[in-house]
Amino acid sequence: MSASDKHTTHFGYQEVPVDEKASRVAHVFDSVAARYDIMNDLMSMGIHRLWKRLTIERASVRPGHSVLDIAGGTGDLTAKFSRMVGPRGRVVLADINASMLRVGRDKLLDNGISGNVEYVQANAECLPFPDNTFDCITIAFGLRNVTDKDAALRSMTRVLKPGGRLLVLEFSKPGNPLFSKAYDEYSFRLLPKIGELVASDADSYRYLAESIRMHPDQETLKAMMEDAGLERVEYTNLTGGIVALHRGIKL
Amino acid sequence: MTLSPTLLLAGLERTLNALLARDPAAPSRLARLTGQRILLRLEQPALALAIHFHPGGLDLIRPDLTDETAFAEEGFDAVVELDAETLGELLGGASVERLMFQGKLAVRGRTHLLETTRDLLLDLDLDWEAELARWLGDIPAHSLAEGLRSLSRWGLRTRQELCADVGEYVFEEARLLPGRHQFEAMRDHLTEVEIATDRLEARLERLRRRLAAPETTP
Numbered sequence: 015m016s017a018s019d020k021h022t023t024h025f026g027y028q029e030v031p032v033d034e035k036a037s038r039v040a041h042v043f044d045s046v047a048a049r050y051d052i053m054n055d056l057m058s059m060g061i062h063r064l065w066k067r068l069t070i071e072r073a074s075v076r077p078g079h080s081v082l083d084i085a086g087g088t089g090d091l092t093a094k095f096s097r098m099v100g101p102r103g104r105v106v107l108a109d110i111n112a113s114m115l116r117v118g119r120d121k122l123l124d125n126g127i128s129g130n131v132e133y134v135q136a137n138a139e140c141l142p143f144p145d146n147t148f149d150c151i152t153i154a155f156g157l158r159n160v161t162d163k164d165a166a167l168r169s170m171t172r173v174l175k176p177g178g179r180l181l182v183l184e185f186s187k188p189g190n191p192l193f194s195k196a197y198d199e200y201s202f203r204l205l206p207k208i209g210e211l212v213a214s215d216a217d218s219y220r221y222l223a224e225s226i227r228m229h230p231d232q233e234t235l236k237a238m239m240e241d242a243g244l245e246r247v248e249y250t251n252l253t254g255g256i257v258a259l260h261r262g263i264k265l
Numbered sequence: 266m267t268l269s270p271t272l273l274l275a276g277l278e279r280t281l282n283a284l285l286a287r288d289p290a291a292p293s294r295l296a297r298l299t300g301q302r303i304l305l306r307l308e309q310p311a312l313a314l315a316i317h318f319h320p321g322g323l324d325l326i327r328p329d330l331t332d333e334t335a336f337a338e339e340g341f342d343a344v345v346e347l348d349a350e351t352l353g354e355l356l357g358g359a360s361v362e363r364l365m366f367q368g369k370l371a372v373r374g375r376t377h378l379l380e381t382t383r384d385l386l387l388d389l390d391l392d393w394e395a396e397l398a399r400w401l402g403d404i405p406a407h408s409l410a411e412g413l414r415s416l417s418r419w420g421l422r423t424r425q426e427l428c429a430d431v432g433e434y435v436f437e438e439a440r441l442l443p444g445r446h447q448f449e450a451m452r453d454h455l456t457e458v459e460i461a462t463d464r465l466e467a468r469l470e471r472l473r474r475r476l477a478a479p480e481t482t483p
Contacts, residue, residue: 077300
């Protein structure tokens with residue numbers, strides 16, 4: 015990697031200065047926050063609920079556990095975790111984006127979920143928690159938008175308790191070439207159209223499709239998690255590899 | 266596919282929660298169960314299901330079979346081990362104690378949870394008239410419900426009358442089949458005939474022996 019490369023990173027297919035990526039991602043999410051849930055349902059045809067459900071199943075969270083939901087967005091995972099950890103446990107919903115966090119907090123409060131949920135605006139690269147704090151950390155569709163993914167994975171490993179687990183639910187690379195072709199057509203042609211019609215924001219959804227393509231594939235992410243100090247890292251491909259669920263344990 | 270069991274479970278959970286939400290008695294029962302966790306383990310086929318109760322219903326979660334910490338029993342208030350047949354019997358209303366004494370069902374932890382759960386799910390009494398009223402308004406819903414009720418009463422009555430009429434025609438008028446009384450009288454006669462033939466047979470046998478006896482004596 016040359017010296018000049020170190021100062022830029024990808025934002026979708028564009029190269030942008032490292033300092034700028036966070037604010038550009040923030041702009042994307044500021045613009046989609048209000049319609050985030052409905053767009054998720056539309057774009058994934060509702061399957062994202064199943065992906066998240068499987069993540070919850072694999073989290074093996076028990077009453078009394080503390081759970082950190084990074085990039086928790088509008089709080090889909092937090093709502094269920096809050097019930098599972100019970101009054102003795104706690105769930106921290108963290109997001110770097112204030113708009114998303116506000117939408118999430120309002121939604122959870124409107125659904126009567128409170129008491130064991132905390133809201134923290136934090137950057138995944140430098141989490142503001144002491145070492146060995148959480149039994150389980152989840153990051154669902156968030157790692158892709160982090161500027162320095164290795165730093166984020168190291169930071170998450172640091173705040174995990176020994177024996178705790180990190181679950182990364184993220185878009186990945188479909189295995190079947192034919193399916194991959196259809197998926198490309200869908201995400202580069204149809205997706206920005208849907209974005210334009212429903213959220214009147216084609217650019218943000220074009221960024222979504224591009225950032226998915228720039229995200230490391232299953233094996234690369236697995237290696238990155240191992241480099242960050244996690245062990246027994248394994249992944250499950252979901253919906254033909256459009257999404258992969260990685261799980262690593264801190265020993 | 267990895268997601269199919271998840272989809273089935275999500276569907277089941279939604280259905281149960283929707284049904285529970287329409288049962289006026291469910292909230293107080295759920296309040297007693299809130300925060301409890303039950304692990305259901307099926308031996309054949311090997312399946313596990315964790316049930317978490319919350320005030321709005323229940324969460325069904327499939328613990329990861331490859332993950333030993335997901336099965337740690339201290340995380341659950343009751344662990345139930347059974348096979349598919351016993352599950353059927355249990356849902357059919359068989360008593361928990363009887364199944365436990367027969368050795369078909371193993372429950373560790375708070376055993377009464379299992380019974381309370383079964384009662385919660387089997388005693389669902391949907392207030393469907395209130396649900397209709399939400400869609401149609403009170404008065405149309407009530408008249409519709411009354412109509413349905415009288416229709417079902419009429420259906421029941423018609424079925425009973427039809428059975429009685431057909432029975433009367435077949436047994437009494439057309440005499441196509443014997444009635445129960447006739448059948449029993451007939452059976453009594455047959456039994457008498459059977460006993461009489463047995464006696465006759467025995468008598469004949471004795472006569473035969475007596476006829477054969479003088480020839481053999483010197």
